[in-house]
Amino acid sequence: MADSREQAQDGGIGSGRLANILRPHGDWRHAFSYHPMDVVLERADGIYLYDRDGRRYIDASGGPFVMNLLHNHPRMKAAITRQLERFAYPHPTLANPERAEYGRMLAEILPGSLNVSYLVSGGSEAVETAFKLARQAQLVRGNRDKYKIISVRDSYHGMTLAALGASHNPVSQRHFVPMIPQWPHIRQYSDFDRPAGVSREEWGVHCAQALETAIHYEGPQTVAAFIATPHGCGPDYGVVPPVSYWQTIREICDRYEVLLIADEVVTGFGRTGRWFGMEHFGVVPDIMVLGKGISSGYVPLAAVAVSDEINEAFLQSRAHFVHGFTMGGHGLACAAGKEVISIIRDEGLLENCRRQSERLFSYRERLLQRRTVADVRGWGLFLVAEVVRDKRTMEFFEPEQQAERLFQSLALKNGLVLYGTLYGPRRQPAFRRGLPIWISPPLSVTGEQVDEIMQRLEATFEEWEAALF
Numbered sequence: 016m017a018d019s020r021e022q023a024q025d026g027g028i029g030s031g032r033l034a035n036i037l038r039p040h041g042d043w044r045h046a047f048s049y050h051p052m053d054v055v056l057e058r059a060d061g062i063y064l065y066d067r068d069g070r071r072y073i074d075a076s077g078g079p080f081v082m083n084l085l086h087n088h089p090r091m092k093a094a095i096t097r098q099l100e101r102f103a104y105p106h107p108t109l110a111n112p113e114r115a116e117y118g119r120m121l122a123e124i125l126p127g128s129l130n131v132s133y134l135v136s137g138g139s140e141a142v143e144t145a146f147k148l149a150r151q152a153q154l155v156r157g158n159r160d161k162y163k164i165i166s167v168r169d170s171y172h173g174m175t176l177a178a179l180g181a182s183h184n185p186v187s188q189r190h191f192v193p194m195i196p197q198w199p200h201i202r203q204y205s206d207f208d209r210p211a212g213v214s215r216e217e218w219g220v221h222c223a224q225a226l227e228t229a230i231h232y233e234g235p236q237t238v239a240a241f242i243a244t245p246h247g248c249g250p251d252y253g254v255v256p257p258v259s260y261w262q263t264i265r266e267i268c269d270r271y272e273v274l275l276i277a278d279e280v281v282t283g284f285g286r287t288g289r290w291f292g293m294e295h296f297g298v299v300p301d302i303m304v305l306g307k308g309i310s311s312g313y314v315p316l317a318a319v320a321v322s323d324e325i326n327e328a329f330l331q332s333r334a335h336f337v338h339g340f341t342m343g344g345h346g347l348a349c350a351a352g353k354e355v356i357s358i359i360r361d362e363g364l365l366e367n368c369r370r371q372s373e374r375l376f377s378y379r380e381r382l383l384q385r386r387t388v389a390d391v392r393g394w395g396l397f398l399v400a401e402v403v404r405d406k407r408t409m410e411f412f413e414p415e416q417q418a419e420r421l422f423q424s425l426a427l428k429n430g431l432v433l434y435g436t437l438y439g440p441r442r443q444p445a446f447r448r449g450l451p452i453w454i455s456p457p458l459s460v461t462g463e464q465v466d467e468i469m470q471r472l473e474a475t476f477e478e479w480e481a482a483l484f
């Protein structure tokens with residue numbers, strides 16, 4: 016029987032290739048719960064990934080929306096190496112000037128009075144940190160009973176227990192229920208259940224009012240914070256709410272002394288064409304969670320930005336935030352974080368993101384003409400194509416047809432690595448609507464490269480539809 020490598024080289028998508036795509040060569044038995052694919056990465060450069068067999072792929076989703084900069088960026092390598100030559104890891108309590116400087120640079124780009132930051136190593140850690148911070152902030156303000164965090168259904172904030180509890184995703188939660196803690200969830204903004212004759216702005220206010228209702232039911236004296244991502248999640252992934260939604264949320268939070276936490280792990284650091292997604296709504300949160308693009312994947316780094324008002328309350332009450340991780344503020348992470356900000360500025364990446372966004376979304380109508388593409392949405396360099404079998408009923412293919420796996424293997428054959436490809440089949444029950452195909456290339460992508468990505472995507476659709484209908 017031909018092995019997976021031979022089948023990969025023939026570029027075929029026969030049943031062998033399909034069957035082996037998640038079964039690469041090698042002894043992976045000692046890597047717990049790791050499901051690698053049959054693409055063994057050799058190196059990465061620019062927007063391209065190269066496997067051990069010399070095949071080239073475009074990193075069309077920047078990994079899971081991580082690579083805001085190009086792979087193998089010379090300035091990133093130089094900045095990290097420079098720091099490595101001095102020291103890699105400082106004891107967290109020693110004064111590391113890099114950390115102070117990085118905090119200053121973050122404050123320069125963060126909106127409003129988000130002027131102080133707490134450094135951690137990943138998005139889930141940052142979400143946990145934000146929850147504890149919100150709780151202790153309420154305590155230092157004298158709000159003894161405010162401890163609940165409200166979030167939205169079908170969201171995703173990470174895999175640690177509290178982050179997963181807030182996420183309220185039945186598929187990710189199913190082995191861990193009852194979740195600790197069991198905090199309330201509300202609906203999110205959606206374009207898909209907006210009644211006829213109601214404008215997006217009106218609907219935005221209506222959807223936001225779900226927060227006020229929840230606060231009433233829980234008792235305003237018990238609610239510490241509300242967390243959400245700037246754009247929609249789950250079945251509404253990438254839906255950008257109208258300004259009225261976020262402005263109403265801000266008003267409600269202010270009315271009940273509820274802290275507003277914006278989870279910008281995906282939308283931060285230029286992905287939407289501005290430094291942060293919330294800037295599009297003219298709303299400044301009290302706490303902002305940052306990850307992924309913050310270091311563009313070069314070194315693990317994440318952060319929680321806090322308003323001056325919260326910081327002041329801690330300082331005045333002489334309270335220390337009871338928290339800390341061994342790797343928080345790692346020397347290499349601070350060096351990488353600083354260089355990311357400088358590169359985004361020096362290379363004009365916010366401007367390039369806005370420019371190339373127009374090019375990317377110019378493919379919207381063409382995609383929508385396909386029989387399987389039900390919706391195309393997003394912002395900046397973040398496009399979601401929602402794929403179904405039947406646009407009328409919004410049903411997806413039967414599981415036996417292995418439609419997701421076929422899409423993945425065809426995309427790989429056509430030289431595209433997509434977010435879904437990286438993670439194997441999406442679990443269908445999580446999506447009440449179609450399968451999302453995410454396109455989010457590095458922010459320095461060129462117009463020609465956008466065209467190349469979309470041509471390869473169209474070729475993948477052609478072959479996929481031909482195989483399934």
Ligand SMILES: Cc1ncc(COP(=O)(O)O)c(C=O)c1O
Pocket residue numbers: 079137138139140142171172173174244278279280281306307
């Ligand atoms: C919005 C959001 N928040 C938090 C996280 C968790 O980040 P991490 O995987 O780095 O723990 C993710 C990860 O995908 C995310 O999309």
